[in-house]
Amino acid sequence: MSNPIIINPKHIAIIMDGNGRWAKAKGLPRAFGHKKGMDCVRLTVEACSEKNIEALTLFAFSTENWNRPEEEVGYLMKLFLIMMKSEAQKLNKNNVKLRVIGDRNRFSDKLKKAMLDAESLTKNNTGLSLNIAANYGGRMDITKATKVLCRRVAKGELNPENITEEILQAELALSDLPEPDLLIRTGGEKRVSNFLLWQLAYAEYYLIDSYWPDFDKQMLDKAIISFSLRQRRFGKIL
Numbered sequence: 001m002s003n004p005i006i007i008n009p010k011h012i013a014i015i016m017d018g019n020g021r022w023a024k025a026k027g028l029p030r031a032f033g034h035k036k037g038m039d040c041v042r043l044t045v046e047a048c049s050e051k052n053i054e055a056l057t058l059f060a061f062s063t064e065n066w067n068r069p070e071e072e073v074g075y076l077m078k079l080f081l082i083m084m085k086s087e088a089q090k091l092n093k094n095n096v097k098l099r100v101i102g103d104r105n106r107f108s109d110k111l112k113k114a115m116l117d118a119e120s121l122t123k124n125n126t127g128l129s130l131n132i133a134a135n136y137g138g139r140m141d142i143t144k145a146t147k148v149l150c151r152r153v154a155k156g157e158l159n160p161e162n163i164t165e166e167i168l169q170a171e172l173a174l175s176d177l178p179e180p181d182l183l184i185r186t187g188g189e190k191r192v193s194n195f196l197l198w199q200l201a202y203a204e205y206y207l208i209d210s211y212w213p214d215f216d217k218q219m220l221d222k223a224i225i226s227f228s229l230r231q232r233r234f235g236k237i238l
């Protein structure tokens with residue numbers, strides 16, 4: 001029998017969970033889990049580029065993650081800086097377009113500048129769109145978009161009766177990209193944790209028990225095969 005044709009998702013979103021538990025299981029500090037998690041980010045970006053996937057969005061830091069110990073938050077900030085500096089140079093060579101979504105106000109000036117520089121360096125690239133969700137929350141995203149529309153209403157530019165899903169969506173993060181059609185979550189939890197709440201409305205979920213630092217290309221392939229076998233009906237009867 002011939003192999004089934006694999007249909008790649010256009011946009012993969014990933015909740016990279018389990019770094020801390022991975023480290024704990026090995027008797028290591030949590031930072032080691034994040035460090036190894038960064039290696040998995042590299043290999044996932046590489047694999048998605050090779051497969052010509054249009055977009056990859058990674059949940060790297062939620063609006064709730066500030067509640068972690070200062071040392072852990074500090075280490076994650078260090079990894080973000082590495083991502084925006086040395087990694088961005090490599091991503092640029094590989095035609096990857098890097099973008100950060102989320103509220104940057106709480107980041108240091110140095111990190112904010114590095115984010116802008118990395119985005120500007122890679123903005124004309126035509127390969128994989130890599131979006132890093134940092135200090136991101138789905139509810140915050142929708143609230144911000146609502147405020148934009150309210151301001152337009154207040155100025156008399158927009159009639160509330162004319163607000164459509166498309167008009168609201170245009171103000172949300174990633175509105176220029178196809179909606180994520182595959183959501184992968186590692187680490188065994190089965191929830192969306194305030195990730196791309198609006199954008200994931202019709203995504204197929206692929207939930208695995210493995211911790212993020214154990215994620216590899218074979219797991220990505222399995223997720224894509226599973227996606228490819230799903231019958232996507234979008235509420236309709238086929």
Ligand code: FPP
Nearest residue numbers: 016017018019020021037038060079080083
């Ligand atoms: C969730 O695992 C992971 C995070 C909060 C951080 C993710 C960061 C990385 C993978 C490395 C840096 C990435 C980039 C893009 C620069 P957890 O710590 O909540 O694990 P636990 O549930 O086992 O405690």
